Amino acid sequence: MEIVDRTRLMATPEGQARNAEIYRTAAELMVEKGFGGTSIGDIAQAVGMTKSGLYHHIASKQDMLYKIMTYVMDSVEEVVVEPTRTIADPEERLREIMRLHVNGLIKYGPAMSVLMWEVNHLESAGRTEIVNRKKAYHQYVQFAVEELEAAGRLQVQGVKMTTQHILSTIRGIARWYSPNKSPKVNEVVEETINFVTRAILKPS
Amino acid sequence: MEIVDRTRLMATPEGQARNAEIYRTAAELMVEKGFGGTSIGDIAQAVGMTKSGLYHHIASKQDMLYKIMTYVMDSVEEVVVEPTRTIADPEERLREIMRLHVNGLIKYGPAMSVLMWEVNHLESAGRTEIVNRKKAYHQYVQFAVEELEAAGRLQVQGVKMTTQHILSTIRGIARWYSPNKSPKVNEVVEETINFVTRAILKPS
DNA sequence: GTCTATAAACGGATAGAC
DNA sequence: GTCTATCCGTTTATAGAC
Numbered sequence: 001m002e003i004v005d006r007t008r009l010m011a012t013p014e015g016q017a018r019n020a021e022i023y024r025t026a027a028e029l030m031v032e033k034g035f036g037g038t039s040i041g042d043i044a045q046a047v048g049m050t051k052s053g054l055y056h057h058i059a060s061k062q063d064m065l066y067k068i069m070t071y072v073m074d075s076v077e078e079v080v081v082e083p084t085r086t087i088a089d090p091e092e093r094l095r096e097i098m099r100l101h102v103n104g105l106i107k108y109g110p111a112m113s114v115l116m117w118e119v120n121h122l123e124s125a126g127r128t129e130i131v132n133r134k135k136a137y138h139q140y141v142q143f144a145v146e147e148l149e150a151a152g153r154l155q156v157q158g159v160k161m162t163t164q165h166i167l168s169t170i171r172g173i174a175r176w177y178s179p180n181k182s183p184k185v186n187e188v189v190e191e192t193i194n195f196v197t198r199a200i201l202k203p204s
Numbered sequence: 205m206e207i208v209d210r211t212r213l214m215a216t217p218e219g220q221a222r223n224a225e226i227y228r229t230a231a232e233l234m235v236e237k238g239f240g241g242t243s244i245g246d247i248a249q250a251v252g253m254t255k256s257g258l259y260h261h262i263a264s265k266q267d268m269l270y271k272i273m274t275y276v277m278d279s280v281e282e283v284v285v286e287p288t289r290t291i292a293d294p295e296e297r298l299r300e301i302m303r304l305h306v307n308g309l310i311k312y313g314p315a316m317s318v319l320m321w322e323v324n325h326l327e328s329a330g331r332t333e334i335v336n337r338k339k340a341y342h343q344y345v346q347f348a349v350e351e352l353e354a355a356g357r358l359q360v361q362g363v364k365m366t367t368q369h370i371l372s373t374i375r376g377i378a379r380w381y382s383p384n385k386s387p388k389v390n391e392v393v394e395e396t397i398n399f400v401t402r403a404i405l406k407p408s
Numbered sequence: 409g410t411c412t413a414t415a416a417a418c419g420g421a422t423a424g425a426c
Numbered sequence: 427g428t429c430t431a432t433c434c435g436t437t438t439a440t441a442g443a444c
Contacts, residue, residue, distance in 0.1 A: 018427090036240030037325060040420060052422080053428045061420065117321070121241060155402065158395060161387060164380045165373050165399050172372020183365060191362060195369050198359065199403035222409090243437060257410045259439070411444075419436065426429075 022047050022057055027068050027110035035065060035114075035121040065118065066126040072108065072115040073133050079104055081140055090147035091201065095193055097141060098170060102189045105174050113174050141167060148201070155202045166196050226251050226261055231272050231314040239269060239318075239325040269322065270330040276312065276319040277337045283308055285344055294351035295405065299397055301345060302374060306393045309378050317378050345371060352405070359406045370400050 025046045029038045040061055044054040058064050080100040087093035105112050115134075122130055142163040148154045156162045169192060177188060229250045233242045244265055248258040262268050284304040291297035309316050319338075326334055346367040352358045360366045373396065381392060 032324060034238040034240045034322075034325065036238045036242075038240070039418080041418085049427095050429060051420085052430080055421070056427055118238075120236060121238065156395060156399065158387065158391070161392065161395055162399070164376060165396070168376020168379070169369050169372050172368060172376065175372070176368045183362065187362070188365065191360060191365055192369070195360065195366070195403045199399045203407065244439085245437075253409095254411060255438085256412080256440085260409055265438070409444105411442100413441085413443100415438105415440075417437080417439100420434095422433080423431085424429100425431100426427105 019057055022054070023064070023068055023071075024110070026064055027114045030065075030068075030118060031110045031113045035118045062123055062126075065114070065122055066130070068111055069115045069119070069122065069126075069130045072111045073130060073137075075108065076101075076104065076112075076115075076137060077133075081137065090144045090151065091153065091197070094141070094144040094148070094166075095197065097144065098166070098193050098196060099189050101170055102173060102192055103185065105170065106177060106179070106185050106188070109174055109177075109179075116171055116174065138163065138167065145200070153202055154200060156200055162200055165199070169196060223261055226258070227268070227272055227275075228314070230268055231318045234269075234272075234322060235314045235317045239322045266327055266330075269318070269326055270334070272315055273319045273323070273326065273330075273334045276315045277334060277341075279312065280305075280308065280316075280319075280341060281337075285341065294348045294355065295357065295401075298345070298348040298352070298370075299401065301348065302370070302397050302400060303393050305374055306377060306396055307389065309374065310381060310383070310389050310392070313378055313381075313383075320375055320378065342367065342371065349404070357406055358404060360404055366404055369403070373400055 022043070026038070026043045029042055029046060032038075033042070040051050040054060043064075044051045047054070080097060083100065084093050084096045087096055115130075119127065119130055119134065142159065145154065145159050145163050145166070149159055154162070173188060173192065177183075183191075226247070230242070230247045233246055233250060236242075237246070244258060245255050247268075248255045251258070284301060287304065288297050288300045291300055319334075323331065323334055323338065346363065349358065349363050349367050349370070353363055358366070377392060377396065381387075387395075
């Protein structure tokens, strides 16, 4: 099941395939070596170009980072938030959010990792924008937890800390999961959902 | 309750106070801007010195990173692993590991964050060494989970994934916890332990 | 132990040819 | 769309004075 078209995710507004490869490679390098540790030269070399050649495709290193984050954030809103908005039951909604979030994490690992861990390197307006969108997503998850608490189905005291723990567990997957290895995606998804729901919900 | 003397943690072998300040400041900057994004000039400025002045205290930027990680790793082994080795019951041991780990995380936040997230920037021999020590700690935690499974007290299927989720939850705290804010350290410790134990243990 | 000065390399980014 | 050549600021690191 495709969550979203892979090309679209990393495409620039012009939507060219070459750009997709550039941004994907850049994301991979940034995850491996950090934004500051990844030079334009590194990226150029990885896609088989010179620095100047690369600059034909990008505006600046900073803008690259912004574009990667924008497209991933778009995807999260499109494939995680939108499809779950209409789920009335908070437990079911939270389960679905987690399922889609983990699936996206695994499919678009590097770019999502950049979004999660390199926001500090964004500058000025772009930074504010991405930070706000990330906060909004956090709020969206927290809202489900709040509804669970209001319904008396939450086992824990702190809604905020609970939300943090849920998201930490999910984000952590990006650090240890490697494709083509033992646990299949679906196992990871299911066991993560079980882990979290057992942790936060009253036994039914 | 002091986990370990703060000066000792970041002291160089010579054990001078000035060095402690330098390494602590360096760790803070590296957490904020990443290893690659933090220059020797930044660190020098933050401690009120020139770059050359700073080089009297350090061998190289790379060596700084290695020293920070070594001392934090030493601390983890000393204040988390050693005091829990003799606890026979795996559940009690795991609880105590989590308690001490979270406490250390909060007390020595920046340096621990560097250990957790900047290992990729270590080079050659030092990198191998630190990576192995981190693996050993991971194994130590996983062993408690394995013993719980052998005793039939584990509710989950995968020991490895469970260990990852436990450590993700703990490490995540470093990303959202800010001192002098609402949840007191002890609340964080207790609720985190509850979160994890509910997630992984069969109801007793 | 801290400074000024400087070396040597690398960084992001641009101009202009093809 | 990719290249060579180049600009210029920054980076790590050292030499040597005080």
